[in-house]
Amino acid sequence: MEQHNERYLLRTQGLTKIFGSLVANSGIDLEVKPNSIHAILGENGAGKSTLMKMLYGVYAPDGGSIMMDGQEVELHPPTKARAKGIGMVFQDFRVVPALTILDNIALSVEKGILFNRNKLKKRIIDVSTKYGLAVNPDAYVWELDLGQRQRLEIVKVLLAEHTRVIIFDEPTSVLVPQEVESFLNMLRMLRDDGYGILLITHKINEVLACADQVSVLRSGVLTYTANKEDGLTADQLISAMMGDKELKIVEKESFESSANELAIALNAGTIKGDYGETVLQQVNLQVKKGQIVGVAGISGSGQRELAEVLFGLRSLVKGTLEVGGQSIKPDVRAFLEAGVSFVSEDPIKESVIPGFSILEHMVLDGMELKKKGLGIDWKKLADELQNSKEAQALALASGNRRADTLSGGNVQRMVLTRALIRKPDVLIISYPSRGLDIGTTRTIQQHLIQLAQQGTAIVLFSEDLDELFKLSDEIVVLAGKRLSKPYQTTATDVGQIGQLMLKGESA
Secondary structure (H helix, E strand, O other): OOOOOOOOOEEEEEEEEEOOEEEEEEEEEEEOOOOEEOOOOOOOOOHHHHHHHOOOOOOOEEEEEEEEEEEOOOOOOOOHHHHEEEEOOOEEEEEOOEHHHHHHHHHHHOOOOOOOOOHHHHHHHHHHHHHHOOOOOEEEEEHOOHHHHHHHHHHHHHHHOOOOEEEEOOOHHHHHHHHHHHHHHHHHHHOOOOEEEEEOOOHHHHHHHHHHHHEEEEEOOOOOEEEEHHHHOHHHHHHHHHHHOOOOOOOOOOOOOOOEEEEEEEEEEEEEEOOOOOOEEEEEEEEEEEOOEEEEEOOOOOOHHHHHOOOOOOOOOOOEEEEOOOOOOOOHHHHOOOOOOOOOHHHHHHOOOOOOOHHHHHHHHHOOOOOOOOOEEEHHHHHHHOOHHHHHHOOOOOOOOOOOHOOOOHHHHHHHHHHOOOOOOEEEOOOOOOEEEEOHHHHHHHHHHHHHHHHOOOEOOOOOOOHHHHHHOOOEEEOHHHHHHHHHHHHHHHHHHHHHHHOOOOO
């Protein structure tokens, strides 16, 4: 990469962005230095995504300035930001599933359709080998799990001409625990090679492990900045993020249920993937009323396919599925009527209808309509949503906000509120804390515990083993196309479950 002598690679002064009456960022002063990892912390809705999108040129600032190379620069649209050497790895990846890794990268870094494929392949292999990213240029994107897609995005940024500042937006939210340390090592290597790194994250332990500088955004304002040599602590950072808010303590009582209270049962199930391949076979899963069963597994082990079967989005090839003791056909309406709710692993892609408001999304999922003459009383619906304890606890954005303009964390709040507000008999939920700050995560975890105490059966998919152990009564593990027997969380540990994730029960 190119070397520059300035003390900073990028600097903002008074940077401001306003959407209508919402001041998303106000007077932001920020520096990105070479050979440095600068972490940005903040609760969901604090303005982190807006700030990063200004630095990458998605949004034009409404006030303030951005400096590079000692001069004020204009970064909007993103082509200008990339030309200045700014790259960004988004939460929702910008890839074409039908193309190979090589062709996806070519779309980004090559100037035309006529390029040397072998030369580009060598560049991909060289950079991925150097930084431990392990991508196969000939693999199709549809074959990749989320962690592999992220590696593709990182290689794309590194191969772009002039890249010197790289923005990572919640990068470890798609990684399993075993992949996180490798990712942090890669960040350290990029720092040592002279890049300036902006790391957007909610995970304080990762900040403490790799950041040279930390800034905290709260309600669109930069309220705290400190350097590694200042002696950063988790308590300091949590206090800076939360302000006067109290951090909830998640407490769970031991689970007790009689043997005849099965809420959902999958027996001897065989499940195929999107392309006809067998993903899981001879799967048995029983969840009782009031029980939380955690499903662990390395990304791509069949979590999505199993979750979709449990909500009627995917048919079983073999086996039976019962809800409340009754066989049920693979039809989403039938599952909803049977009291089953679902939170998918990728809500931005799968749960957002462009142009629809949050309130309209709630109505589509069964929120009871309020009639007004021959029409709908939208104001009454909006008031009911705003006053619900679920929306208040999760700080849901205003019901008239368009869902496709929300940050990833706020989309997660929307789908979680929608699921919780229904008070389902069965909840199938994937990665509930992905992309959420520590305060919201604790709130959601407490809500899940309360739902279970009220009798809801919960199937919890997560790659965060700490979360699984904190919430689950039993844990089952996906590995080698099989689902393990249930393990009582009080009689096992993270190490044993981690080994099962990697090797399966037959190892």
